[in-house]
Amino acid sequence: MFSLLKNHINSRVLLTEEEFNICTKFFISKKLKKHQFLLNEGDVCKYIGFVNTGCLREYKIDNKGVEHILQFAIEDWWVSDLNSFLTGLPASYNIDALQDSDVLLLEKSAREELLKNCPKMERFFRLLIEANHVASQRRIADSLSASAEERYLKFIKTYPKLFEQVPQNQIASYLGITPQSLSRIRKELTQK
């Protein structure tokens, strides 16, 4: 149940067996069915979640009813509306499961306790948000400079597992194009 998380943390911060065991106490395990929500826009995000199996997505719905995906989270990734989680403000995004999924949830107060009991994890969470920041910068840069086709090819290269695991219409939403456009782009690529 915690073996994936153990490797995940240990590849970033060195914890003793005992320290890691303390950390695990603060997580709650939860199974999500496909389409089940972990967070609704407007609610406060109570957890950050570590994905053990399956796949979730964080997205918003615009005023025309169209979904826009900010992030996928497959196994070995974290998911939350970090702003809402940290500030207690209502969430700007929804989070739901694209497939049946197992997640480990860390509540805000549990996280604070965890950090008290295992201060090394401060560093871990700093590294996490830094990695997130880097990825966001790159995605912004790509949205400014790359065509839909280029963004699609970069996506495949950067996230090969997501590419395999996630339906095309979801990838299109992540890339900021319609499923029809992505289908056309794919066709053009095969013809090259």
Added chain:
Amino acid sequence: MFSLLKNHINSRVLLTEEEFNICTKFFISKKLKKHQFLLNEGDVCKYIGFVNTGCLREYKIDNKGVEHILQFAIEDWWVSDLNSFLTGLPASYNIDALQDSDVLLLEKSAREELLKNCPKMERFFRLLIEANHVASQRRIADSLSASAEERYLKFIKTYPKLFEQVPQNQIASYLGITPQSLSRIRKELTQK
């Protein structure tokens, strides 16, 4: 010289007079002439900079030679290639001055000393990166869902000072459109 920084920090973290004075010791003041570089892509980003006066920008140049602006920093804002600064890896972006500017620079080792001498600042820097993360998420969401015209109007609303201070072609670059397109959009807006 430090009064702006003082208000900036105190609005986020409460420091005593003495604590703040300790912090100031770690900053280096630097004047930049318009067009002067603070960072070149490929170099390691040695500083994070707090802008006292003027305006800088963080940007990359794509393979066609076009500039794409990731961030502006006017007075009371921070600027750096955070990834490069934190990891020591070569920077992905350039930083230069759009106007003559005064900045306070904090070197990596100075920052570490500062944090040792004034641990309250840990919280400050965490809040800083969190705010950054929120802004990035919002910008990504906008790039997915909003038209160029909508992004322009949001920009004006969100950053009225930048709108006054920064040339249009730079704003266009930030929005991911050509200066000509922005000019056309502005014309259409006046006609509405």
Added chain:
DNA sequence: AAAAGAAATTACCATATGGTAATTTTTTTT
């Protein structure tokens, strides 16, 4: 103040992507 350089505007056509709708294929539910 004059000259040079940079920024903004305008126009015309090109191209990428969107909207709508119909069809086919794949997946899920019964």
Added chain:
DNA sequence: AAAAAAAATTACCATATGGTAATTTCTTTT
């Protein structure tokens, strides 16, 4: 296995934005 639902594809036209180039306005340098 059949039926229903969802996803992917295709096509046709519409629209937003880009590319190029010329002109005007504004800013900086001499």
